[in-house]
Amino acid sequence: MSEVKFNDETLAVVHNLMRRYPEGRHKSALLPILHLAQAEFGGWLSPATMDYVASILNIKPVEVYEVASFYSMYNLNPVGKCMLEVCRTSSCWLRGADDVIRHIEKRLEIKVGETTADGMFSLKAVECLGSCGTAPMMQVGKDFHENLTLEKVDELLTQFTNEDKHSRYCDANTYRKN
Amino acid sequence: MGKKLLLQNDKIPGIDTYEVYRQHGGYSSVEKAFKMTSDEVVEEVKKSGLRGRGGAGFPTGMKWSFLAKPEGVPRYLVCNADESEPGTFKDRYLMQRHPHLLIEGMIAASYALGANTAYIYIRGEYFYIVNILEKAIEEAYTAGWLGDNIQGSGYSLNMYVHPGAGAYICGEETALLESLEGKRGNPRIKPPFPAVKGLYACPTVVNNVETIAAVVPILNMGGDEYAKIGIGKSTGTKLISASGHIKKPGVYEIELGLPVEEFIYSEEYCGGILNDKKLKAVVPGGSSVPILPAELSLKTPTGEPRLMSYESLSEVALLAVVCWDQAALL
Ligand SMILES: Cc1cc2nc3c(=O)[nH]c(=O)nc-3n(C[C@H](O)[C@H](O)[C@H](O)COP(=O)(O)O)c2cc1C
Ligand code: FES
Numbered sequence: 001m002s003e004v005k006f007n008d009e010t011l012a013v014v015h016n017l018m019r020r021y022p023e024g025r026h027k028s029a030l031l032p033i034l035h036l037a038q039a040e041f042g043g044w045l046s047p048a049t050m051d052y053v054a055s056i057l058n059i060k061p062v063e064v065y066e067v068a069s070f071y072s073m074y075n076l077n078p079v080g081k082c083m084l085e086v087c088r089t090s091s092c093w094l095r096g097a098d099d100v101i102r103h104i105e106k107r108l109e110i111k112v113g114e115t116t117a118d119g120m121f122s123l124k125a126v127e128c129l130g131s132c133g134t135a136p137m138m139q140v141g142k143d144f145h146e147n148l149t150l151e152k153v154d155e156l157l158t159q160f161t162n163e164d165k166h167s168r169y170c171d172a173n174t175y176r177k178n
Numbered sequence: 179m180g181k182k183l184l185l186q187n188d189k190i191p192g193i194d195t196y197e198v199y200r201q202h203g204g205y206s207s208v209e210k211a212f213k214m215t216s217d218e219v220v221e222e223v224k225k226s227g228l229r230g231r232g233g234a235g236f237p238t239g240m241k242w243s244f245l246a247k248p249e250g251v252p253r254y255l256v257c258n259a260d261e262s263e264p265g266t267f268k269d270r271y272l273m274q275r276h277p278h279l280l281i282e283g284m285i286a287a288s289y290a291l292g293a294n295t296a297y298i299y300i301r302g303e304y305f306y307i308v309n310i311l312e313k314a315i316e317e318a319y320t321a322g323w324l325g326d327n328i329q330g331s332g333y334s335l336n337m338y339v340h341p342g343a344g345a346y347i348c349g350e351e352t353a354l355l356e357s358l359e360g361k362r363g364n365p366r367i368k369p370p371f372p373a374v375k376g377l378y379a380c381p382t383v384v385n386n387v388e389t390i391a392a393v394v395p396i397l398n399m400g401g402d403e404y405a406k407i408g409i410g411k412s413t414g415t416k417l418i419s420a421s422g423h424i425k426k427p428g429v430y431e432i433e434l435g436l437p438v439e440e441f442i443y444s445e446e447y448c449g450g451i452l453n454d455k456k457l458k459a460v461v462p463g464g465s466s467v468p469i470l471p472a473e474l475s476l477k478t479p480t481g482e483p484r485l486m487s488y489e490s491l492s493e494v495a496l497l498a499v500v501c502w503d504q505a506a507l508l
Contacts, residue, residue: 020338022252022295025378030360031343035302070362072344073302089264090461091421091500127346128264129303132421132500133428142305169305170341176316 004052010036013172014056027059030067032175034074039168043083044075072126073169080115080122082160082167085139088125091132096148100136101125103150107157120161141167179446181407183395183415184388185431188275194310196317199278205323207397211286212331219290223393225401227413232258232349232386235488238393244373245291246381253293254382256358257284257390259300260342260349265461265498268417269387271429273300273307276391277314281337283390285323286397288335291383295336299354302343311339351384388417409435412487422461423503425449437483439476442501455503462499469502 006014014033021028033053034045041049045068047061054061068074075083084104088097101112104123108116115122131137134146138153145156160167182188192198199205211219224239245253257280261269273280280298288296300308315337318324326334345363347353352366355377376382392414396404405413412434421427424442426449432441441447442457451457460475478484 022378027360028358032341035341035343067360067362070345074343091265094422094502130261130267130270132265132267133419135421139303169302174309174312176312
């Protein structure tokens, strides 16, 4: 396992983020930094990654674990390259979210909460993502895929497999530079 | 056509960019605010009768006037963009298409409160909107609407976007503040209220995205004029997220007091029930509130038409309407 260290570009962003909060309050940057860490270090937060983030913020590792385990967007275990997050709340359910989930389960031969054997996909069922007017929907990284049909789901899965990329919520370019 | 005060420029291409936004009168409310004292701005918002658009419907001007102002202690404005109430997507719509409207409202509000730092706490799932807001904020800095001595007014403001990370409870304002401090989003015991001890134990106002955006038309037209729109103590216009079994799901701006029936069936709004089936029930505000059967959603128990106002519906109902058709419950 290679050493856990942000690349220079991300590190510059991390230091900028810390400056967004008043003197002595840089712990505020924990959530955005954990997002960057998850994106850069394999899509999940390993203990080594969390220790590294603690060292950057000069706080105790346990403070990071405590926070990371509270929020659902942080993965504390390895996940597939591509995380499929399907909403199953009211409006999506009314518009066929269950069919979407069943279809993905069948095609990928996994259940909700599992990862494919090749490590390509993880499937997660989530609560309302604010896409109810364009239901059903799934989030993959920061992208919202809306008005889903089973054909559209198939096309997306093929596309993700071909691209073979990690899904990410954010990267160093998400934030303004100054 | 109902009156539009927030989405009147919705169809204009490029309205999300600074150039186009400014050409259409953007940032004029800030120019107006700078000609007034901060207390006069608060007074204008009081006169407007504006009530919080985040669910609880608390009068915004009153909330602002409660802000403690101890000498030498910074004050904060925090925008609640957590939008986690199921069925709600109006704030997403507003931020994605009209980022400068939010930024403009944030500047005017911060000036009124005497805050020199403002944060937009946005749910982490909306990361693509973080990109949009960061870009718009950058444009606002470049054009001199943020930073030191804004437009030569002597007033300075820095504005930052802060993503959450998936936790429904962080929509509650004290949990949100905990989260913004880099902690677990556990709600605080009130009192003290954020107006006295909020972010970093400093006086803080937390307002919803739409509440802050509404400050722009209020200052532009004047609080008294704004108060003439709507019905009774439900003044102004309101964004409603409409979804479920309707012909035209989406975000609609309505004048408060519109009958629910008109909202669901008229062509201007939801366009009726999908496949012309019978309306079975309405879930006002998503899944955390009781379901209203069709009869009770269109009429009150005494048989009066039900109106879209704070008085006639539960408050959260003014966030979202989810319609179910006959078949859905079988
Ligand atoms: C469980 C819970 C969730 C909430 N979620 C939100 C939310 O997602 N967005 C929001 O603006 N207000 C939410 N609120 C209300 C906030 O606590 C607060 O009243 C609001 O941000 C104040 O803004 P306003 O006066 O402009 O409406 C929530 C409240 C509770 C109790
Ligand atoms: S119910 Fe699925 S996005 Fe809102």
